[in-house]
Amino acid sequence: MxxxxxxxxxxxxxxxxxxxxxxxxxxxxxxxxxxxxxxxxxxxxxxxxxxxxxxxxxxxxxxxxxxxxxxxxxxxxxxxxxxxxxxxxxxxxxxxSPYFARVDFHEEGETSEPIYIGTASYRDEDEYLVYDWRAPISSIYYDGVPGPVSYQAPDGRREGVMDLKRQFLIRRGKIEAMFDTGLSIGDEMLQEILGHHASTHMKSIVATIQKEQNRIIRDVSSNLLFVQGAAGSGKTSVALQRIAYLLYRYRDSLHSEQIVLFSPNQLFNHYVSKVLPELGENNMQQTTFLEYAQARVGKALKVESLLDQMEESLEGKTEHKETAQIKGSLEFFRAVEDYAKKLLEGGIIFRDIRFKGETIISKEDIAAMFYAYDESYSLPNRFQLVSKQLLKELERISKEERKKPWVEEEIELLGQEAFLAAHKYAERKMRQNRDDFSGTAYEKEFLARKIVNRRFSSIRKHIKQFRYFHIRAQYLDFLKKAPEFVRGAEGPLDAKTRAAFQEGWLPFEDTVPYMYLLDLATGKMMSSSIKYVFIDEIQDYSPVQLAYLRYLFPYSKFTMLGDLNQSIFGTSGRPQMELIKDIFGEEKAQVVYLTKSYRSTAAITRFTKEILQDGEKIEWFDREGALPVVAVAGSQEEAIAKITAYVKKLSAESNTVAIIGKSRKQCEEAYEKLREELDLTFIEKEYSGLPEGTILIPSYLAKGLEFDSVIVLDVSAATYHDEAERNLLYTVGTRAMHNLVLVSNGPVTPLLDKVPEDLYVEE
Structure with a gap:
């Protein structure tokens, strides 16, 4: 052409x-x-x-x-x-692809200059052939339209006129599409980009950043930036571009290891892992709350994950729901502080330090050391000082232990290498002391010390790690006394926890109070070098988790991203933004709303927004596609047959087809039947990578991901029967980019009752 x-x-x-x-x-x-x-x-x-x-x-x-x-x-x-x-x-x-945009700009009295914008700057001698998308002047491309514009330069605000705004799609050095536009970012470019297949990794969106997204990316004044965004509005992409922008803006003082992203799971971490490297930046620290908690708690207890708790909830196991809500409240978090303050006066529970089945330092002696310090000493300071005292006492005990018969017996069992080292030590000692008698005494002293030191090494390690503090017993004591500190905390708060401790695990709802008590007593583990903390899927964080993160990173700036419509783990009843401002303070807090969904076709967004009670706030991007399908089956066999047929049909036009079940158990049952007919991967845990092709995945692992086609495993009234599951069904449906099929084994869930019939096809 x-x-x-x-x-x-x-x-x-x-x-x-x-x-x-x-x-x-x-x-x-x-x-x-x-x-x-x-x-x-x-x-x-x-x-x-x-x-x-x-x-x-x-x-x-x-x-x-x-x-x-x-x-x-x-x-x-x-x-x-x-x-x-x-x-x-x-x-x-x-x-x-050298660049994706051109803006022609001139200041008053000057000639218009073309400025080409790409993912990185490129300079030829003294001329910029390409400007980095993060450069100050590039902001006019995202925020402005032809006509008067301004931008914030390092030396102050600059004003001028944009004469032209042009967008390119360049691949392999060839222009494939070119548009002149009067909009912030032209719809033609978005149509071109969004019409492509999903990938197993998130893509960079720098060519199509919208004005409201650009505001989030370039915000440098807020201490707390809260982004409430509809599903598919680009929240996570914007967060990653924001990290890239901050690394560029503060490149002399900010490094990628000073930024941490808390994401929902490892699958999601893998999904977003290529965005920053594609922009020429190193990845920030990435972790999940579970990973941090497990590192803090240690190997002695296995921390229950949010996903495990979600599985219990989806399977109807809710006997500890009220207790979990109390333990997740801000009041409970503050009760831990009140309890810890009382421990300054007494009540800390210690363990005996034992060796060879005998107590060598009793818990009573440790308590006497601990409370001998003046009350002005904090709990962590006392632990540091007591550990030094205990190590000195251990050294005294070890000298006595060297003289005992068991040491003589172990010396007899040592190899030739140990005796050779002992002989060299004895010779050196005799030279230093000018001894004329035999070195046997020195050899024996060397070997005895070596044996006792080796046997005492684990005790030293335990002392340095404050293992003589009986944190489990202390936490159970707190749970017993919690009703003194928390209104409405009636009944046994310690029953489930006590049983879990005996089995070697820590319930999810106990994780933060347990860690907080440990930190208040022995000192917190945190990195003061972290300057920015990003939290994705913020709607799934309880008030105690948010308060704890604030405690861990008191000097960091926070960016939080979430969608209250996707709060599939339930809420505490109080508006989340109100809670966050209570925890973080109002000062320099900014809330930005992203209401337009770009991920799905208009047909899918129109359908899914109707599932919600207040879905009218969600706008769709005008990208047409097929209507969602609701396929009703009369039996499980028929439902499996329909799913199989749709997978085969959609696979021909999709890189990724996701069959999304409500729970892991539901997916396991379906997998046994589907695997006979389909080549599919069952993702039941935090899979390290996301494969192409057909996958079977539970709802909570699909959060934050997107797929070309989604088949909802079962939307029957038997599966989605509770009003509280409305957000879950919405979340599952909004994973689809191009095609959405909902299969129902029996009568369809009443959660779809209010969706107008002209928004879907029933088969």
Missing amino acids: PHDEEWIQEQKRVDYTVGKMKKEKEELLSKVRAVRGEAQEIRNTFWEDVTVNLDEPDDVVETSASVRQQAELLAERERSYGHMEKNVKQLDRLIY
Whole structure:
């Protein structure tokens, strides 16, 4: 198809830019080969170029300096090589697609200048051929329309006129689409991008960032930024672009390891893992609340996951629901503080320190040490001081222990290597002390100390880790006394917890109060270097979890992202934003609403929004597609047959087809039948990666993900019967980008009763 002159000129400009990039890449590759060769040469000849002489103290110092100098030379070459390799990868990305936009801009009295915007800056001598999307001037592309515009430059606000706004879709150095637009971001570009298949990794959205999303990305003044966004509104993508922007804006003072993202599960972590590297940035720290909790609690107790609790809830096991709500409240969190303050006066429960079945330091003696300190000493300070005292006492005990018969018996069993080391020690001691008698006493002293030290090493480790503090018993004591501190906390709050401790696990609802009590007593584990904390799926966090994160990161700025319509784990009854402001304070708190959904076709968004009570707030992007299908079956066999037929049909036009069940148990039952007919992967836990093709996945693991086609396993009244499951059904349906099928084994759930019949096809 012939192109107009404008298109031809733009393609020439792409060719020129790509040509410059390819030339620079070749030069860089040549340097990479040279530096890599130098580094290999240094490795091969490392010890040949080092002077090794250990005869005299001065020689040892000289040898150490020589080794260090050679190691530093190698490290410098490897750093240089790594930096150049990173630049080559960035050039590869730019050669494939050098930029995605052009804005023509001029200030008063000046001529209009074309500014090309891409995922990274590219400079040829003194001229910018491409501006990074995060550069100050690039904001006019996202926020402005042709006409008067302004942007915040490092030296102040700049004003001018945008004469042209043009968008490109460039692949392999060729322009595939080009649009001039008067909108913030033209619908044509969005249609082009959103019409593609889903991927097993989230994609960067820098070419299609909307004005309201750009506001979130470039916000640097808020201490707390809360993003309430509809399903598919780009919340997570915006969070990742925001991280990339912050790393660019504060590149001299902020590093990726100073940013932490709390995400819903490991599957999700894998899904988003490529976004930042594609933008030339290192990934931030990624974790889940469960991972953090397990590291803090240690290996002695297995922490119950939110997913395990969700599975119990979906299977109707709700006998501890009221207790869990009390333990998840802000009042309960503050009750832990009140209880810990009382421990300053007495009541801490210690363990005996035992060796070979005998108590060597009693818990009463430890308590006497602990409470001998002045009341002005905090609990963590006392633990530090008591541990030092205990280590000194252990050293005294170990000297006595060396004289005991069991040590003599173990000496007899030692190997030749130990006796050789003992003999060398004895010779050195005799030279130092000018002893004329036999070194046998020194040898025996050396071996006895070695044996006792080895046997005492685990006790030392336990003392340093405050294991003499009986945290489980202390927490159970708190639960017994909790009604003194918490209104309405009647009944046995410790029954489930006590049984769980005996079986070696920590219930989900006890995790934060348990960790908080441990932290208040012994000191918290946190990184003061963290400057930004991002929390995704914030609607699934209880008040105690949010309060605990605030306690862990008191000096960090927070970005929270969520959708209260997807609160599939239930809420505490109080508006979440109100709770968050209570915990974090009102100062510099900003709430941004993203109401437009871009993930799904208009047909799917129109359908899913009607599932909600207040879905009228959700807008859809005008991308047409097939109406959702509600397929009713008369038996389980017929339902499985319908699912199988739809998978085969949709697989022909989709990279990813997800069959989403309500619970893991429901998925397990379906898997046994579906696997006979279909090639599918059952994702039942936090799978490390997301495969292409057909997957079977429970609802709570699908949160945050998107798929070309979604088949809801069973939307019958028997499965989705509770009003509280409305949000869950909405969440499941909104995972679909292009096709949505809901299969019902028997009468359809009443949660779909209010969906207008013209918004779906019934089969």
